[in-house]
Amino acid sequence: MSRLPERADAVVIGGGVIGASTAFRLAESGVGTVLLERGELGSGSSRNTAGVVRTYFPGNALISSLAVRSLADYRALGERTGADLGLKKIGFLVLFTDEREVRDFRQTRDAQRAAGVDVELVTAAEAAQLNPLVDERAILAAAWSPQAYACDSVSIVRAYAAAAQRAGATLHTDAPVTAIDPDGRVHTPAGSILADTVVCAAGPWAKTVAAMADVTVPVTPYPVELLLADHPGGAPQKALPMTMHPSGLRIRSWEDRILVGMGAPAPDETRQDWLGRVSQQLGTAFPSLAGVSIESGWGGNLDLSPDGMAFIGRDPARPFVYAAGFSGQGLCQAPAAGEIVRDLVLGKESWIDTTGLSTARRLDGRAGTG
Structure with a gap:
């Protein structure tokens, strides 16, 4: 792995479809962004699904609204980058x-x-x-x-990662996070980097990563x-x-x-x-x-939340933003999730009311995967 910079505006932890989409949205908005992936890009839960992008989620119009916006962005991504996302x-x-x-x-x-x-x-x-x-x-x-639409999840991850790099983000693979200090310093075996904001998009490992920052994100590997x-x-x-x-x-x-x-x-x-x-x-x-x-x-493992709906929010006490617990539905929501995380990092009002997405919501729903 190449040497880490000393600091960044935002460090995104996780190089799956959620992390890659988020890194792109941050970088194109002028946020100095570094993405850290413990293995290879798209090697986690992003490749452990049925490879379908859909908009209909029975019983949950909020997820459906994220999926509708995401499908439109996938189409735009293919047109903008010329990448073949395999959409059929x-x-x-x-x-x-x-x-x-x-x-x-x-x-x-x-x-x-x-x-x-x-x-x-x-x-x-x-x-x-x-x-x-x-x-x-x-x-x-x-x-x-x-x-x-059937799709190629690995191609989607690579397309967002390439777009993020073109926008100025730096990506580091084989860079597992080992600790996160209270001041936002993120440690890896190859060195450390000080972040103004840490973004956790670590899928099945999100609970462990969040705990390093003394944040609770109740995600279970499934x-x-x-x-x-x-x-x-x-x-x-x-x-x-x-x-x-x-x-x-x-x-x-x-x-x-x-x-x-x-x-x-x-x-x-x-x-x-x-x-x-x-x-x-x-x-x-x-x-x-x-x-x-x-x-x-x-x-492989998916990142399961207690009610089957993702957690996207910002910790009230720390510069720590999370996007995890997509329960097998992350491929359908990643572009919209990336936009929401960008707005949380920038302190902007999002295009959608995100109150019901934070970990503060009451988690008494039945778990399920999509």
Whole structure:
């Protein structure tokens, strides 16, 4: 790693999509920015997702508003930099199996549309047309949002990192943070740097990093494993949309196979038992996939918050800003999160009311990943 400068206006800890987006926003605003990444850029939770950028987040219009703004910024990033972000429209389908789910959708649809989300209620037959693996006899209806894109998360991280460097930021990989002093001095094995503001975008390591600065960010590393399955009867004519079943099972096309997600083994569950549970649920939700063989794709840790919604805020007692706990949804919110962090660092009013995003909110919601 190259030598660290003696000081910086802002030191961003974490080189995933949140950190890279934040470093870019800070640097383009004239903030002297240094980014520190413990490994390689995009090597953490940014690559441990299903690689989908979407705008519809059922039951949470605030996240949806961040996602809508972020999708627009991804499009602008590709146009501005010429980088291929791998954006391919696939759509997002949420299946409903009971009347409560349909009722909840109707009650929240206006808030979602006000946030800029294109989403509608479709019949079971229409859902089966959108995803031929859906058994229309097993569902009542579905929510359909065409605003969902498969993407290349590593390319996105690299594009933001390159844009940040062009704007004047310096990036240091293989630079794990080992301590943070009360005055904002950040220590690494290669030296230390004094920061006017420390920004924690460390994903699954955010709680540990924040604790170094005597700040509490209640984020827990949450293991996930994504699986691959073969299509029944060969590859389909068109890509399957990302499809979410009420059980938490999610599928989408991945090249000529099917990507399957349903968390990871429970603490008291063997991996073999978990694979059996996933296989059983897969066959129940999508009967044509009953009995298909599934194998490991990739996995790692996500940064989980207690209620499944990110923490973005500023510690009231220290020059310490945090953006973590995205619970698998960071790829969908990173550009907007970067803007919010920039405004917190600069002391500016943000484009959105961020009160509900800080760690001060009451955390009595049920955890979940996106």
